[in-house]
Amino acid sequence: MTLLITVFAAAIATVVWYKNAPDDTYRISTLCFMYWGASLMWMCDAVAEYIELGSAFFEPAVEDMINDAFLGFSVIAFGLVIWLITLLIKDPKGVIKAKLFRR
Template sequence: MTLLITSFAAVISTVIWYVSDKARKLNTGVLCCSYWGASLMWFVDSVFEYAELKSEFFVFNGQEMLNDSFLGLSVVALALIVWVVIMLIKDPDRVLKSVFK
């Protein structure tokens, strides 16, 4: 589930980054890199887990799937928080500068 969630987030953020000039100005590339990095990490984890468990890898446990889902959503949320902090620091549209004048 973590691989699936972060892969969807990576694809969505990449499409947004590619289609919108404003999105590129707002540093959505940071989100793309974060999500693709997480997807790659969990892909490698899945490959090694499959090599270890073989056919048991495909036996689904409800509790493990729920935990993996929460972990995947937590990673997506953490990347969004990091992106917002970067946006607040860089302030590309000078919004904070105009507010605190």
């Protein structure tokens, strides 16, 4: 479930990036790289789990699914927070700089 939610987030971020390309003022590409990186890593995790559990991997308990979904959404939120912090630090539009150094 976590993998699925992250893949959806990566796909949505990629569509948003593509819509605005080549302009990347808001650093959407960072978000894409982060979500795709995590998705690929969880895919590896999922393959390892599938090798271990077999077909039971595709029949998770409802409680596990809810927990994984909760984790998936938390991961998306965490990714968004990291992206937001990066955006504010880089400050591509110079908004924060203008606010701080306004006389």
